[in-house]
Amino acid sequence: MGGQHNHKVSGKNLFITIILNIIITVAQIIGGIFSGSLALLSDALHNFSDVLALVIAYGANRLSLRPNNKNKTFGYKRAEILATLFNSSVLIGIGVFLIIESFHKFYNPEIVNSIWVIGLGILSIVLNTVSVILVKDDAHENMNIRAAYLHLLTDVMTAVAVVVGGLLMYYFQLYWVDPIVSLIIAIYLIWASIGLVKESGAILMQFTPKGMDIHKITEIIISVPQITNVHHIHLWQLNDHSIHLEAHLDFNENLSIQESNSILDMLENSLEKTFEISHTTFQCEYNRCDNKDIIKS
Known part of the structure; x- marks a missing residue:
């Protein structure tokens, strides 16, 4: 039997990103309610999924380190793969929900307080960028953390879209931009998650590993x-x-x-x-x- 490549994931970094995303989520929910912005609430829902993803990723990573025993000869080595499949599947579900809501609000536009949108969008960019930096190294070596990293990376990009939408609403009163931004976020979420669903599903189905001849x-x-x-x-x-x-x-x-x-x-x-x-x-x-x-x- 050959050796294995081991990479210890930093539990401390994961814990910090969980705290940062809780702050973002609470702030955006409050801001979304007061501003009437679907894009902000969409981003808040996305960030809430990040909190769940990070908690699951953290728990699965700790679980995978438990030793094998006579009843579990492989231990919990696939806990992280299950977490990856769950997290990416949740993102797809959220994406579908946001698409439905975006079309509803596009045909029934509402005035949005864009100051909230811009301010909280910038907060999300800053805190999520810090989170991305914290888990970047671990994401290269661990599919479970890569799923969480994908959540965070999309957060940075969607927050940028939210800020751009807020600026268009503030200066040009283009309130239809709000559901459009939400729709873009949703489509990207689905597209980015499908690959992880396929990859984790292939491992659980015991398919031949990708690239192996x-x-x-x-x-x-x-x-x-x-x-x-x-x-x-x-x-x-x-x-x-x-x-x-x-x-x-x-x-x-x-x-x-x-x-x-x-x-x-x-x-x-x-x-x-x-x-x-x-x-x-x-x-x-x-x-x-x-x-x-x-x-x-």
Whole structure:
């Protein structure tokens, strides 16, 4: 079995971003009510989803660190993947809701107090930018944190859109801009979340990890002189970094366990180096009559 890539997520940074987003959410809800701005309330709802996303991300990250035991041999390694799927799915739902509300308000425009919109939009830009900086490094290594990071990054962009909309309403009384900004936020939310839903869903369904070529893997395996065939391959991803491979290997010699172990050690090191496969389970066979399909149907 090969090694794993480990990256410790900073719990302190996540906690700070949770506090910052609670401040933004409360301020925008109050401002949205007093100003009558759907865009501001939309952004508040988006920020509230961020609070939930960050809390779930934090909890899932802590949960994933719990040790394995006899009842949970993989531990809670997929807690973060479940959190990713949940968070991104919630964003899509919020996006659909905002689209419906945007069309409703577009046909029934209301006067908006744009000073609230501009001021709270700027507050959101500042605090969310700080949040993005805090979790940026962790987002590169962790899908769960990347989902939360995506929430925060879209917040910065949507807050900019809110401020631009506020300025147009303040100087030109273009109140129809408010639902348009809300619609743009909603469409972007849906577009940005679909990729994470697909990625986390693929891991949970145990699909072949993206970018992995089974044929190239089999070429490396059968390049070993003592191995004539590889079949019954299963290749899946446990979490962000742990890739598992299992397969049956046909040997052309009736080797001892010690001899086969030395070959497997060499093979595992090669697969880890080339494909970053962190866990392998090989069934060694000699003159066995079984199905030889690479993927058993």
